[in-house]
Amino acid sequence: MRKPAVLITGASGEIGHGLIEKLAADGDRAIVTLDLAPLDPSLAKKVKSEIIGSILDRVALERILAEFEVDLVFHLAALLSTRSEFSPLTAHEVNVGGTLNLLEFAQQQSSTHGRPVVFMYPSSIAVYGMPSLEIKAAAGRVKEDQWTESTTMYGCNKLYCEQLGRYYARHYKQLSAEHMGQVDFRGLRFPGLISAVTVPSGGTSDFAPEMIHAAAKGEPYACFVRPDTKIPFMAMPDGVAALLALAKAPRAALTLPAYNLGAFAPSAAEVEAEVRRAFPGAQISYKVDVKRQGIVDSWPADVDDAAARRDWGFTPTYGFESAFREYLIPTIKRRYIGGPDL
Ligand code: AKB
Numbered sequence: 001m002r003k004p005a006v007l008i009t010g011a012s013g014e015i016g017h018g019l020i021e022k023l024a025a026d027g028d029r030a031i032v033t034l035d036l037a038p039l040d041p042s043l044a045k046k047v048k049s050e051i052i053g054s055i056l057d058r059v060a061l062e063r064i065l066a067e068f069e070v071d072l073v074f075h076l077a078a079l080l081s082t083r084s085e086f087s088p089l090t091a092h093e094v095n096v097g098g099t100l101n102l103l104e105f106a107q108q109q110s111s112t113h114g115r116p117v118v119f120m121y122p123s124s125i126a127v128y129g130m131p132s133l134e135i136k137a138a139a140g141r142v143k144e145d146q147w148t149e150s151t152t153m154y155g156c157n158k159l160y161c162e163q164l165g166r167y168y169a170r171h172y173k174q175l176s177a178e179h180m181g182q183v184d185f186r187g188l189r190f191p192g193l194i195s196a197v198t199v200p201s202g203g204t205s206d207f208a209p210e211m212i213h214a215a216a217k218g219e220p221y222a223c224f225v226r227p228d229t230k231i232p233f234m235a236m237p238d239g240v241a242a243l244l245a246l247a248k249a250p251r252a253a254l255t256l257p258a259y260n261l262g263a264f265a266p267s268a269a270e271v272e273a274e275v276r277r278a279f280p281g282a283q284i285s286y287k288v289d290v291k292r293q294g295i296v297d298s299w300p301a302d303v304d305d306a307a308a309r310r311d312w313g314f315t316p317t318y319g320f321e322s323a324f325r326e327y328l329i330p331t332i333k334r335r336y337i338g339g340p341d342l
Contacts, residue, residue: 005030005048005068009055009102010077012037014198015122018240019074020046032068034060035077055098061105070109072247074120075102081126081295083202084154095157096164103168103183110182119169120247121187123162123258125232125299126155126204133297141304144189144260151298152204162187166257186246187258191232191265191303193239194323196331204295208233208271215275215282216332222287227269229293230301234263235323238316242308249312256307264320265302274321278329 006023008016011033017040023031024046031047033039036054044050049067053060055077064070077098084091099121106117129149130136139147150156165185172183192205199213200206207223214221234242242261266274268286276282308314318327 002069003030004028004071005032006072006074007032007034007064007068007070007105008074008076009034009098010075011035011047011050012039012043013076014193014195014200014236015076015239015243016074017043017195017198018236019076019243022240022244029072030068032064032070034064055101056093058101061101065105065109065112069113070106070117071113071115072118072120073102073106074243074247075099076122078122078157079154080200080203081124081152081154082204082206082292084157085152085295088153091153092157095154096161099161100164103164103185106183107168107172116182116184116251118184118186118247119165120243121161121165121185121258122243123158123187123189124155125189125191125303126150126152127159127162127189127258128300129155129298130300131298136297136301139300141262141302142260142300143304144256144258144307147300152295158189162258169257184251185257186249186254188242188246188308189258189260189303190239191234191262193236194233194328195236196328197236197335204292205231205233205299207268207296208266211268211271211284212275212328212332213336215279215284216336218281220283220285222285223268223272224287224289225268225293225296226288227272227286228267229296230265230267231296231299232262232265232302233323234261234316235318235327237327238263238318241317242314245314246308246312253311255311259308259311259314260303260305261308261314261316262303262305263316263318264323266320270320274324278324278333
């Protein structure tokens with residue numbers, strides 16, 4: 001039997017970075033990546049096959065199908081929320097059409113080798129749509145089935161793809177007995193992710209990571225949301241750990257197609273205070289972009305992640321202060337300023 005392989009789409013993005021490191025360290029599967037952008041050379045040497053291409057290219061997917069025995073997929077490729085509002089049709093094509101291609105790929109791969117394919121799908125707090133700031137404040141930590149009327153193309157895409165995943169896992173070709181679902185779909189609704197080693201692009205939660213990275217580089221930063229803006233965030237290592245933990249969880253324990261994940265939920269002013277504590281000379285101002293503010297205001301102030309904690313033992317390592325003081329600030333200082341003890 002060929003060595004099982006893991007396929008990572010969108011691998012050169014922010015999550016892919018940490019995920020490849022961890023999967024390579026585990027070493028139990030050959031790593032195959034698919035992305036339009038090349039991998040960082042330090043990561044490229046850790047993967048078995050790096051395919052530069054699109055998730056919309058079925059020929060590329062067929063090539064992977066023919067060459068590898070994939071039993072685990074991390075489908076990370078997507079256009080994020082801000083980017084998607086500028087080109088909603090392209091966003092739909094990539095976020096929905098691309099996901100459908102990957103679900104079909106997983107189904108076919110599973111029929112070829114006869115084992116279920118675990119399909120890991122990062123969804124997002126963007127699936128929520130809080131109708132007003134008053135309701136957002138009163139709602140507090142939202143559960144998976146509350147307020148799912150997203151105002152963004154990206155959020156609608158994510159919500160629908162969670163449903164597509166549930167369909168492939170439970171009801172695929174339900175009228176023809178020989179085509180039982182073999183896709184083991186597992187979704188996570190990530191909050192804003194903050195990485196010390198990469199800077200996001202195209203998202204609307206980007207204000208927090210942008211503020212931190214700008215301060216570390218000694219650059220001025222004009223935050224595009226009000227100081228009182230509050231949404232949940234998570235340190236990237238916890239995001240990667242959550243993906244790996246859910247991928248390994250026993251199927252029988254899982255009760256939801258997509259789980260909320262929370263870690264900390266600071267206001268932009270609280271993020272600013274932590275940044276100033278580490279970089280007292282930080283030049284941070286506020287220049288509100290009313291439209292992007294509207295998107296962030298439509299996201300919940302925090303999420304209820306009790307189901308993830310109960311079903312598969314999700315527990316983030318980092319809270320707000322420890323994320324900054326033990327992970328973000330030391331790693332970012334080493335990256336931009338150098339020296340081990342900064
Ligand atoms: C975005 O801002 O679009 C993403 C997200 C919260 O899903 N970071």
